[in-house]
Amino acid sequence: MRHRFTAALPLGMLLLASCGPHKLALPDNPVDRAATCAVVSAASSRASAPSVAGGLGFDAQTQIIHYAMLAGTDDKGLSAKRTAAVIARMSELEGHITGGKWQKLAGPCNQAFPEVKKVTGIALPASKFDAQLGCYALGDFLTRSVQTSDPKGETTLATYSKLHRKLDAPIGAGLKERGASKVEKTQLLKDEALGRMTRLGAPVKVMEMCTSRFT
Structure with a gap:
C-alpha cells in the first residue's frame, strides 16, 4: 500500500524519500x-x-x-x-x-x-447543567471511542460509565426544561456541549474534574 501513496508524491519528495527519512x-x-x-x-x-x-x-x-x-x-x-x-x-x-x-x-x-x-488551568462550565451535560457527553464519547485492555484504563472507563448513569436523570430533566424533546434537538445540544469540553484541555484531565464534581 505504501508504494501507491508515494507514487502520487511530487518528485522532490520522492527524491527525499530515496535518501533516508524525509523531512515533513x-x-x-x-x-x-x-x-x-x-x-x-x-x-x-x-x-x-x-x-x-x-x-x-x-x-x-x-x-x-x-x-x-x-x-x-x-x-x-x-x-x-x-x-x-x-x-x-x-x-x-x-x-x-x-x-x-x-x-x-x-x-x-x-x-x-x-x-x-493542557492539564492545568481547566475550568468546567460555570452553569451546573452545562457542566453536567458536557461531562455526560465527553464521558460517553470516550467510552464509545476508546478500547483498552489496560487495567487502569478499564477502571477509568468504568468510572465514566458510573458517572453517565448518575447523570442520566438530571440530564433528561434539564433537556426537557429546555424544550429538547426530540432526538435531533437533544443531539444538537450534546454536540455543542462536547465541543466546549473538547476545547478545555486534555480529555482525561477534564473527566477527572467531572468525576470529582459529580460522583
Whole structure:
C-alpha cells in the first residue's frame, strides 16, 4: 500500500524519500493537519513504550483521539463526521509520516493543538447543567471511542460509565426544561456541549474534574 501513496508524491519528495527519512511539515488542510499530529502522537507513544502489549495505553489513546475531536469542533460544537474523517485519514498518512522525520513535528503539533497537552488551568462550565451535560457527553464519547485492555484504563472507563448513569436523570430533566424533546434537538445540544469540553484541555484531565464534581 505504501508504494501507491508515494507514487502520487511530487518528485522532490520522492527524491527525499530515496535518501533516508524525509523531512515533513504540517499540512494546511485542517483534517490532514490533525491526522498528522495524531500519527505523530501515536508514534511518540510507541517509541517511549515499545514493549506495551495489546496496543497503546488509555491515556495515549485519548490524546490521539483528541486531535480528531479538535479538528471536528467549531463554534457550533463537535461534528462526528469531521472527527471520523480525521481518524480515517490517519491510516492513510501513517506510512508516509512514520517513514520520515516525524519527531521534528512534535513541537509544531504542540503549537497547533495546545489543548492536547493542557492539564492545568481547566475550568468546567460555570452553569451546573452545562457542566453536567458536557461531562455526560465527553464521558460517553470516550467510552464509545476508546478500547483498552489496560487495567487502569478499564477502571477509568468504568468510572465514566458510573458517572453517565448518575447523570442520566438530571440530564433528561434539564433537556426537557429546555424544550429538547426530540432526538435531533437533544443531539444538537450534546454536540455543542462536547465541543466546549473538547476545547478545555486534555480529555482525561477534564473527566477527572467531572468525576470529582459529580460522583
